Amino acid sequence: MPEHARLDRAFFSCPAERLARKLLGALLVRVLDDGTRLSGIIVETEAYCGVRDQASHAFAGRRTPRNEAMYAVPGTAYVYFTYGMHFCMNVVCGKLDEPPAVLIRALEPVDGVPSMHRLRGKTSGGRPRPVRDLCNGPGKLAQALLIDRSLNGADLVTSPSIFLEEGPPGSKRRIRRTARIGLNNAGPWTHKPLRWLVDGDLHVSRARPPRPVREV
DNA sequence: ATGACGATTTACT
DNA sequence: GTAAATCGTCATA
Numbered sequence: 072m073p074e075h076a077r078l079d080r081a082f083f084s085c086p087a088e089r090l091a092r093k094l095l096g097a098l099l100v101r102v103l104d105d106g107t108r109l110s111g112i113i114v115e116t117e118a119y120c121g122v123r124d125q126a127s128h129a130f131a132g133r134r135t136p137r138n139e140a141m142y143a144v145p146g147t148a149y150v151y152f153t154y155g156m157h158f159c160m161n162v163v164c165g166k167l168d169e170p171p172a173v174l175i176r177a178l179e180p181v182d183g184v185p186s187m188h189r190l191r192g193k194t195s196g197g198r199p200r201p202v203r204d205l206c207n208g209p210g211k212l213a214q215a216l217l218i219d220r221s222l223n224g225a226d227l228v229t230s231p232s233i234f235l236e237e238g239p240p241g242s243k244r245r246i247r248r249t250a251r252i253g254l255n256n257a258g259p260w261t262h263k264p265l266r267w268l269v270d271g272d273l274h275v276s277r278a279r280p281p282r283p284v285r286e287v
Numbered sequence: 288a289t290g291a292c293g294a295t296t297t298a299c300t
Numbered sequence: 301g302t303a304a305a306t307c308g309t310c311a312t313a
Contacts, residue, residue, distance in 0.1 A: 117294070126294070137309060154295050155306030161294085174294055195298065210295050253294050276295095 078235040080228050083145035083164045087118035087171035090164040091267045095246060096238040099178060101216040102231060107186055109216045111178025111206050112238050115268040115275045117251045119161070121171040126257035129170035140224040141170035148233060150213070150223040157210030160218050162227065162235070176252070176266070178206035179274040180215070187215040208276040245270040252276065 078097065083090060100110040119127040128138040128151070140149040141163055149161040149172050161172040180187055180202055187205045191214055194200055206212035213219070218233070227234050248264040255261075268275045 119294075128294080133310095135310075151294085152308060153293055155293090155308070157295050159294060176294085208295070251294070255293075257294095 075237040075239070078146075078227070078237065080144070080146050082235075083162060083227070084166065085145075085164055087120050087164055087173050088265065090162065090171075091116040091118040091173045091265070092246065094162065094173060094175070094235070095267055095269060098181065098236040098238050099175060099212075099216070099233075100182075100236055101218065101233050103186075103217060104232075107183055109183035109186055110236075111180045111182075111212065111216075111274075113175055113177075114179050114272045115175075115177035115266070117174040117176055117267070118265040119172050119174065120260075120265070121165060121169055124171075124257075125260040126251060126254045127170065127172075129172075134170075138170070141172055142168050143224065144226070146226060146228040148222050148225040148227055148230075150218060150220060152220065153210075158213040158219050159209040160213055160222070174209060175212065176209045177268070177275045178212050178215075179272065180205050190217055191215050203273050203278070207274050207278065244272070 094113045094116050097113050098110050099113055102108055122129055122132045124130055129141045137151060140147050143163055144167050145164050147163040149163050150158055152158055159174060161174050163172045165171040191200060191205055205215045222233055225233055247268055247270040249266045250262045250264060251266045
């Protein structure tokens with residue numbers, strides 16, 4: 072498991088639309104208390120564009136105990152709990168006291184795949200879970216990397232437990248943009264193309280399963 | 288104090 | 301495709 076250069080403060084100090092694109096291909100790394108290294112290449116992100124974005128938790132300058140981390144220094148993790156059972160992780164960007172952020176929606180697992188399998192649990196039938204189902208959604212990757220409340224507000228630039236690294240070179244693939252997933256009443260922001268994903272990657276959320284090849 | 292809802296996932300028809 | 305699971309958060313009172 073090769074370790075690459077860690078992403079620094081300057082990398083995160085940009086608008087959400089730019090960070091969402093730049094994070095594709097980067098490596099999200101989680102180091103557990105026992106030293107286990109879990110990581111994956113980011114293949115899907117969504118930009119939340121600060122106080123003007125009706126879909127953002129910080130829309131119109133909303134600032135509550137839950138979303139306080141969005142206003143912290145760029146490179147801060149914003150982890151929130153939703154639907155009574157899932158965590159989602161964002162990377163805060165922009166400038167201090169401004170709340171743009173990027174939701175990490177899917178990873179291609181790299182390090183610690185056996186641990187991810189254990190953390191995600193078995194399927195209802197007890198059948199083995201395909202690797203592509205470990206991190207292909209914001210709630211799933213949080214579960215697979217043991218990302219929870221305790222990481223909210225963590226500084227991704229300095230934390231030993233969670234951070235980002237430059238991805239392996241050569242992952243130069245085609246990037247696609249779509250509307251964001253799961254939005255309800257975000258008005259004109261609902262359909263803006265603020266979701267970035269690696270086109271055709273098997274590890275993105277809502278990926279079409281490959282059509283079975285007819286046997287001869 | 289109360290109620291509606293959510294940047295989701297899963298199982299089931 | 302549809303629906304249930306499940307609870308913290310926030311707006312309203």
